[in-house]
Amino acid sequence: MKTAIELAKNISWSMMFADFKEITKVRLAVSVVFSSMAGYLLGAYDISLLSLALLAFGGYCMVGASNVYNQIIERDLDALMNRTKNRPIPSGRMSVNMALTIAVILTILGVVSLYFLNPKTAMFGAISIFLYTSVYTPLKTMTPLSVFVGALPGAIPFMLGWVAATDEFGIEPGTLFMIQFFWQFPHFWALAWMLDEDYKKGGFKLLPTGKKDKGTALQIIMYTIWMMVISVIPVFGITGRLQLSILAAVIIFALGAVMLFFAFKLYEKRDNISARKLMLASVTYITLIQVVYVLDKFSATFF
Template sequence: MKWGDLIKLVKFRLTFLVVFSASISFLIGSKVNGGDINWINWIKLIIGGFLITGAANGFNEIIEKDLDRLMKRTADRPLPAGRMTNGQALVLSLLMGMGGTYLLGNLNLLTGFLSVFAIVLYAFAYTPLKRKSPISVFVGAIPGALPPLIGYVAAHPKIDQIALIVFGIQFMWQLPHFWAIAWVIDDDYKLAGFRLLPTGTRSRVSAVVIFIFTLALLPVSLLPTWYHYGGYYVGVVSLICSVIFLYQAFVLMRTLEVKSARSLMFGSFLYLPIVQLMFLFDFINK
């Protein structure tokens, strides 16, 4: 087993983005909890979050090994390519899951509980649903939106209004983000029998649903300003980013082209870190 195979097993880039959103929310939670940042706990969150996410991805790839072999995008992953056995992946995933749970549970019990809940929901609810119903995207959006909530309660062990706002922004963002990806690689997904677009196909109705949920993201992104947790900086930046994002969704609805979905996908990669960083900047400087 090579180091590169472990990187692919844990889906390093995805895991990095997950940990990034959790670390930003940890800093926001630290401000709420008195303003002093416990950097040791921040490091524990990063390492624990990385291990938890890596474990969830590992379990996902064990379950989907035979399906990954059918898709060009995933055929070279270590399990379908035969460079790693199910047993090796299972041991690694269990060790990462236990190590991550220990580190995050050491911060507080709520953080540990949410982390275990994220693994279970992602690996054992979302993963099998992907072949059964487009509802899987809504189910998957819950563990996908838990990282900022986990990061927040790691510093401020209480699910309050700010915690729900950071969760809500990432939850609503997850939907157009994932549907854009599903639109781009729908041909590959079909090879494995995945039904992830709203109607299961690249149809006008699917595009309309994507546009509606992108539109719904706009008011949710303004909640930090509405409830006075952030100032006008985060409000203006969130509004501009949301309007651009909405325009990209409109173009997809109008053209139904893979090129438009790809633009929406790349737009989503920029949207979330910009909005989260501005919320942090505005909140700390209030």
């Protein structure tokens, strides 16, 4: 009997933990933490493990809180879509009050953790939550321009790491912000292309032309080109301490060219398979260029 009770408790805790991961979107949150830590490594003169830990914990809390607030607001719409109807709130596994409690606790923990790094970092973290939940989320059912608004908080993490390391905002974190800002358009529109039918069930207007057509595909190509250009600007020595070697710039440009290839394929075929390939290429791109930036900095330092 005791074993059965313990087993039931373990299953309950396991389900609660699974719901926590789902409502905070653990994979998205981890990718954001990765971006912020890359930005920290680029900006730091001396690396502090405590600062990295605070940044990782605070960053996860802020992203998690944004996602929870988003799912509270959109719970009725989530219930209409196949990809979201089994989320904790619309499925009935978690109450709105419980979700709100989690969101508030994560917000407080996130702001406090980032404040221990410096007030600017906490401010940018708080701004990202406000823009994501109070501006981007309600606009998603009104206008495709919501993607532009959503790209603002989405571009903060890479920049946030630099600010956390230096307590300064200037050309360097501004450049990191612009890289991730322009990257989000081809990435998110590829995702929205794949899920367009499901998104329409919830009334979301996310594709720039409202359709899976050449106009949307052409805008994806244009933003991909802008992303490629901005990503290699530091090689010209005009972005302060944020520098790139010629080799690193060539690698990053080549990675962008791969992504551009898939963008042209989407323009040519205009199907979900091409959109999926572009989406996966975009995830690979943003991860690898951050790695290249960091490795390039430290290779220049040591060699």
